[in-house]
Amino acid sequence: MSEETIFSRIIKGDIPADIVYEDELCIAIRDVAPKAPTHLLVIPRKPIPRLVDASPEDQKILGHLMLAVGEIACKAGIGDAFRVVINNGEGAGQTVFHLHLHILGNKAFSEAELGF
Structure with missing residues (x-):
């Protein structure tokens, strides 16, 4: 990764954030611009720019993120x-190029909002 992202700086402790979960592979924070009553971001400590940039060596991290989502949602x-x-690339709405998963909850999503 050529430049440091806001998420890398949060992980290092350079920028404060409302951290709701952390372990050796990821952290979860409250989104500063929530799209639902509960909107959390799950961020791997390893800076993977986009999902498509993940390699086979990242399989453990990717699986861990999915398991962490369930635990974090339950605790929240x-x-x-x-x-x-997961937004992958600028055209999909990704604005921070450090892979992250959005957990949105405590809201009933309409079929139109689901997009499919």
């Missing part, structure tokens, strides 16, 4: 109804 009181979003 979302229950078993939530949405997980």
Whole structure:
């Protein structure tokens, strides 16, 4: 990765954030511009710019992120109804090029909002 992202700086402790979960492979923070009553970001400590930039060596991290989402959602009181979003690339709405998963919950999503 050529330049440091805001997420890398949060992970290093250079920028404050509302951290709701952390372990050896990832952290989760509250989104500063939430799109749902509960909007959390799950961020791997390893700076992978986009999902398509992940390599076979990242398989453990990717699987861990998915398992962490369930644990984080449960601890956040979302229950078993939530949405997980990964934006891959600028055309898909990615604005920070450090892979992250959005957990959106405590909101009923309409069929139109789901986009499919």
